[in-house]
Amino acid sequence: MSPPDLSQQHAVHTLYQEHHSWLCGWLRKKLGCVENAADLAQDTFVRVMTQRKAPELREPRAYLSTVARSLMIDMFRRRGLEQAYLEALMALPEPVDVSPETRALIIETLMRIDTLLDGLGGRTREIFLLAQLDGLSYVEIGRRLQVSVNTVKKHAVRALTHCLLALED
Amino acid sequence: MAQPQALDYATLEAAARWYVDLRGEARNEALHEAHRRWLEHDSRNVLAWERMGRLQATFDQAPAGLARPALNGARAKRREVLKLLSLLLASGCVGSLAWRTTPLPTLVADQRTATGERRRVRLDDGSQLQLNTATALNIRYSDSLRELQLLSGELLVETARDALARPFVVHTAQGSVRALGTRFIVRSEAGTSSVSVQQHAVEVRPADLPGAVLRVEAGQQLSFADDRLGTLQPAAPYADAWTRGMLLVSDRSLGEFIAELQRYRPGHLGCDPAVAALRISGAFQLRDLDTVLDNLTTTLPVRISRLSRYWTRVEPA
Numbered sequence: 256m257s258p259p260d261l262s263q264q265h266a267v268h269t270l271y272q273e274h275h276s277w278l279c280g281w282l283r284k285k286l287g288c289v290e291n292a293a294d295l296a297q298d299t300f301v302r303v304m305t306q307r308k309a310p311e312l313r314e315p316r317a318y319l320s321t322v323a324r325s326l327m328i329d330m331f332r333r334r335g336l337e338q339a340y341l342e343a344l345m346a347l348p349e350p351v352d353v354s355p356e357t358r359a360l361i362i363e364t365l366m367r368i369d370t371l372l373d374g375l376g377g378r379t380r381e382i383f384l385l386a387q388l389d390g391l392s393y394v395e396i397g398r399r400l401q402v403s404v405n406t407v408k409k410h411a412v413r414a415l416t417h418c419l420l421a422l423e424d
Numbered sequence: 425m426a427q428p429q430a431l432d433y434a435t436l437e438a439a440a441r442w443y444v445d446l447r448g449e450a451r452n453e454a455l456h457e458a459h460r461r462w463l464e465h466d467s468r469n470v471l472a473w474e475r476m477g478r479l480q481a482t483f484d485q486a487p488a489g490l491a492r493p494a495l496n497g498a499r500a501k502r503r504e505v506l507k508l509l510s511l512l513l514a515s516g517c518v519g520s521l522a523w524r525t526t527p528l529p530t531l532v533a534d535q536r537t538a539t540g541e542r543r544r545v546r547l548d549d550g551s552q553l554q555l556n557t558a559t560a561l562n563i564r565y566s567d568s569l570r571e572l573q574l575l576s577g578e579l580l581v582e583t584a585r586d587a588l589a590r591p592f593v594v595h596t597a598q599g600s601v602r603a604l605g606t607r608f609i610v611r612s613e614a615g616t617s618s619v620s621v622q623q624h625a626v627e628v629r630p631a632d633l634p635g636a637v638l639r640v641e642a643g644q645q646l647s648f649a650d651d652r653l654g655t656l657q658p659a660a661p662y663a664d665a666w667t668r669g670m671l672l673v674s675d676r677s678l679g680e681f682i683a684e685l686q687r688y689r690p691g692h693l694g695c696d697p698a699v700a701a702l703r704i705s706g707a708f709q710l711r712d713l714d715t716v717l718d719n720l721t722t723t724l725p726v727r728i729s730r731l732s733r734y735w736t737r738v739e740p741a
Binding site: 265267268304332335336338339340342343344346347360361364365367368369371372381384385386387388389390392393408411412413415416418419420422 | 447491
C-alpha cells in the first residue's frame with residue numbers, strides 16, 4: 256500500500272503550507288521589514304510554481320531560501336538600477352520629465368539587459384554597450400578604446416552569443 | 425506553454441557573427457545573399473536569427489544615452505555592497521514602490537478539497553468552479569488572463585462572460601486548456617490530464633509539444649500527456665455526475681471502478697486482479713462508499729476484505 260504519487264505541483268502546495276511562515280520569518284530577518292518579507296515570500300512560491308521544477312524535497316527550506324535569495328538579488332538589482340537611472344537623468348544638461356509608467360518600463364528593460372550581461376568581462380561588456388546602446392560603429396569603438404576593429408568584433412560576437420544563450424526563456 | 429527550442433552554442437555564435445558582419449553593410453548585396461543562404465540552410469539558423477531579433481528588440485527599448493550610464497552606474501554600485509545595504513535600509517518599506525511594480529503573477533487564492541470533499545467556488549468575474557475530491561488549484565487573475573492552475577484532482581468550470589474579454593485558461597502539469605465556451609471538466613492524474621466538454625469547446629495544448637493544439641467540442645473528451653495528444657472520444661455520459669454526489673458507470677471493469685472509488689475514499693482500496701475484469705454498470709452514491717462496496721457482493725462474485733478502516737480490498741468470493 257503505497258501512497259499515491261504526489262505531483263510536483265502538489266508538492267509545491269505542501270511546501271507552501273509547511274514552510275510559508277518559516278520563509279516569512281527568514282526574509283524578515285534578512286530584510287528587517289515585515290511588508291517586504293511577506294511580498295517576497297509570496298513571490299518565492301509563485302516562482303517555484305512557475306518554474307515547474309521538482310523542488311528538492313529533502314531540503315525544502317534550503318530550496319526555498321535559494322529561490323528567495325535570487326528574488327532578493329533581483330530586488331537589489333532593481334533598486335540599484337533605478338537609483339543609477341535617476342542619477343543619469345539628473346546628469347542630463349536639460350531636465351527631462353519621465354512619467355512613472357515610462358520609468359517603470361525603462362527600469363524593466365534595464366533589468367532584462369543587466370541580467371543578460373551578468374558574467375561578461377568588463378571590456379567585452381563596455382564594447383557591447385557602446386555598440387548596442389550608444390549605436391557607435393565598430394570603427395569608432397576601436398578608435399575610442401585604441402584596439403583593432405577585429406578585436407572589437409570579436410568582443411561583440413562573444414557578448415551577443417552570451418546574451419543569446421541567456422535569452423533562452 | 426511553448427518550450428524554447430534548445431539551440432546549441434555554435435548556431436547562436438554563427439547568428440551573432442552574422443549580426444556583427446551585417447552591421448553597417450546595408451548595401452552589401454553579396455553578403456546579404458550569403459546570409460539568406462545561411463538562413464535557408466537549417467531551420468535552427470532561422471530560430472537563432474529570430475532570437476537575435478528579440479535581443480535587438482530588448483535593446484531598442486532602452487533609452488538612448490541613458491541606458492549605458494544607468495547600467496554602468498548600477499554595476500559600480502553593486503560592487504559596493506555596504507552602500508547598497510544602506511540604500512535598502514534608507515528606502516525602508518515605503519520606498520519599495522518600484523519593486524512592487526514587478527509584473528510577477530499574483531497569487532490571488534488557493535483552493536483545496538480533502539478526499540471525499542466537494543466544494544463550489546465563485547470567482548471574481550462570476551465564473552463558477554466545482555472542485556471534486558482531493559483537488560488543489562491556484563487562481564491567478566491578471567489584467568490580460570484568467571488562469572487556473574490545477575495541481576491535482578478534478579474541476580468543473582463554468583466560465584462567465586468577462587468584461588475585459590480575458591482568455592480563460594486551465595493549466596495542468598501536462599498542458600493547458602483554453603475555454604472557448606462555458607462548461608467543461610478538467611482532470612489531472614499522474615502523468616495525464618483529461619478534459620470533457622459539455623458546452624461549446626476548448627483548445628488543448630500539451631506542455632512539451634510546441635505548436636500542437638486540438639479543439640475539443642461539446643460532447644467530446646480528450647486525454648493528453650505533456651508530449652502527446654490523445655484521440656477525441658465521445659464524452660462519458662454524466663461525466664459531471666460527481667457534482668451531484670453520484671458516480672455513474674456503464675460497462676466498466678471492476679478494476680477501473682474500484683480505482684475511481686479510491687479517489688473519494690481515504691486509505692487503501694484495492695482490487696484483486698482475479699476479479700478486476702468483471703463488468704459493472706450502475707449509479708452509486710459517493711457519500712456512502714462502504715455501502716456501495718457491500719452491495720457489490722450481492723451483484724458480483726466478490727467479497728470485501730477489511731483489515732482496518734484504511735485498508736480494504738475486493739477479492740473473489
